[in-house]
Amino acid sequence: MSKPWIFICPSSRGIGHHLTRYLLLHTPSTVPILATTRASDKAATKYRLLRGLSPSPFSAHPPAPEPDLHALSERLHMAGDFDVTDERSIEAAYRQAATLFPPDTHHLHLAFALPGILHVEKTLAQVTYADALETYRVNALGPLMLMKWFADFMPRKMTDTSASSSTRSSSSSSSSSSSSSSSSSTPSSSTPGGSSSSTDSPREAAKSANVGGYGGGDMENLEAAAQAQRQKHPNQDQNQNQNQNQKRNQNQSQSQDRKADNNTNISSSSSGGGGGGGDSSLHYLPTQSIWVNMSARVGSVTDNRLGGWFSYRSSKAAVNSLTKSLDYALRMRGGDKAMAMAYHPGTVKTDLSRDFWGSIANDKLFTPEYAVEAMARVVLGAGLEQRGKVWDYNGEEVLP
Ligand SMILES: NC(=O)c1ccc[n+]([C@@H]2O[C@H](COP(=O)([O-])OP(=O)(O)OC[C@H]3O[C@@H](n4cnc5c(N)ncnc54)[C@H](OP(=O)(O)O)[C@@H]3O)[C@@H](O)[C@H]2O)c1
Numbered sequence: 001m002s003k004p005w006i007f008i009c010p011s012s013r014g015i016g017h018h019l020t021r022y023l024l025l026h027t028p029s030t031v032p033i034l035a036t037t038r039a040s041d042k043a044a045t046k047y048r049l050l051r052g053l054s055p056s057p058f059s060a061h062p063p064a065p066e067p068d069l070h071a072l073s074e075r076l077h078m079a080g081d082f083d084v085t086d087e088r089s090i091e092a093a094y095r096q097a098a099t100l101f102p103p104d105t106h107h108l109h110l111a112f113a114l115p116g117i118l119h120v121e122k123t124l125a126q127v128t129y130a131d132a133l134e135t136y137r138v139n140a141l142g143p144l145m146l147m148k149w150f151a152d153f154m155p156r157k158m159t160d161t162s163a164s165s166s167t168r169s170s171s172s173s174s175s176s177s178s179s180s181s182s183s184s185s186t187p188s189s190s191t192p193g194g195s196s197s198s199t200d201s202p203r204e205a206a207k208s209a210n211v212g213g214y215g216g217g218d219m220e221n222l223e224a225a226a227q228a229q230r231q232k233h234p235n236q237d238q239n240q241n242q243n244q245n246q247k248r249n250q251n252q253s254q255s256q257d258r259k260a261d262n263n264t265n266i267s268s269s270s271s272g273g274g275g276g277g278g279d280s281s282l283h284y285l286p287t288q289s290i291w292v293n294m295s296a297r298v299g300s301v302t303d304n305r306l307g308g309w310f311s312y313r314s315s316k317a318a319v320n321s322l323t324k325s326l327d328y329a330l331r332m333r334g335g336d337k338a339m340a341m342a343y344h345p346g347t348v349k350t351d352l353s354r355d356f357w358g359s360i361a362n363d364k365l366f367t368p369e370y371a372v373e374a375m376a377r378v379v380l381g382a383g384l385e386q387r388g389k390v391w392d393y394n395g396e397e398v399l400p
Pocket residue numbers: 010011012013014015016037038039082083084085114115116117138219294295296297344345346347348349350351352353
């Protein structure tokens with residue numbers, strides 16, 4: 001049986017940082033993670049990833065036990081000096097991965113290609129060749145080069161991936177105990193697509209606000225808000241978390257339902273809950289291997305109603321195209337054992353969106369912690385019918 005592992009690039013800041021922390025806590029303890037950083041001092045990045053790790057603030061009751069930091073440290077491998085614009089650094093990490101996880105005994109089960117930069121261009125006159133080129137190098141060529149080297153680790157048709165679908169956290173009791181709380185969410189009682197009202201979801205809220213035609217907080221949503229309301233100050237982080245907690249309970253039903261469908265073999269196999277559970281304690285892996293490219297709703301040509309953001313927007317459109325092509329490649333060699341998808345996280349309170357924090361409604365600006373929980377729910381719950389497409393934090397498709 002081939003052993004699964006997880007790849008996350010990058011892990012130094014923002015969504016990648018929080019996702020790495022989240023997956024350390026919420027995927028099976030037997031599954032190693034390789035995370036990248038541009039820093040030479042990868043130990044420092046690792047320290048920051050492990051520092052203060054504790055169960056998610058969004059976890060349902062009862063609270064999970066404190067994690068075993070030593071075990072998590074053993075599980076977390078770092079690739080330093082890793083720059084997606086430098087193919088040699090990617091190749092070096094590829095070799096590191098091949099040593100850590102020999103392909104004849106291991107396969108890459110979850111891969112997250114997340115690098116991204118934003119140079120804001122409201123008008124064509126603001127476009128500079130250098131910034132546009134850098135944007136394409138990081139946002140589009142970055143994922144492409146990651147795909148070139150690391151998709152090689154994804155399973156082939158002959159790979160015995162049965163270990164992945166039965167992999168659960170062995171350490172934890174923490175997983176079992178916290179997962180068991182998921183039963184209170186009664187995921188199986190909802191219908192796919194969500195039986196709960198979505199009236200209050202960020203997506204619906206944004207729709208009714210009719211800001212740029214975007215769902216629940218996108219970069220373009222930010223841009224429109226920034227133009228209209230530059231004086232506003234962010235002062236409501238606490239409310240924001242509370243709001244997001246409430247919305248989470250409503251939004252999660254859709255992706256959880258999908259997850260319950262796709263992982264019934266897992267969720268039904270253990271009394272620990274987890275699969276299809278309603279809280280964040282997702283101590284399992286999806287049945288099929290999944291490659292995730294980080295997109296953005298502004299990368300949708302269909303949904304482009306404001307223009308602007310020329311380089312960033314088109315770089316994310318390229319990501320969507322690359323994802324489709326990668327999925328065909330994975331399908332050719334892996335059949336149903338591997339798929340690719342692209343993902344839109346909503347507008348997330350990271351350095352990338354910092355200039356707009358003060359101009360966006362709190363319920364449309366996700367904390368990174370909230371964003372990665374939503375991402376995990378959608379990605380870990382993804383089924384093969386979702387392959388090659390772009391999905392948002394509500395588990396809904398973003399048309400290319
Ligand atoms: N935040 C949002 O609202 C939002 C919305 C839609 C989509 N996204 C997408 O989500 C992804 C993550 O963004 P974020 O919000 O987490 O941004 P962030 O906080 O600014 O983090 C960006 C990350 O990308 C890394 N990076 C930049 N250039 C790189 C390079 N050449 N090689 C390797 N890594 C590089 C940075 O590494 P260093 O720490 O070394 O600089 C950092 O870890 C991006 O693809 C972004 O487009 C974000």
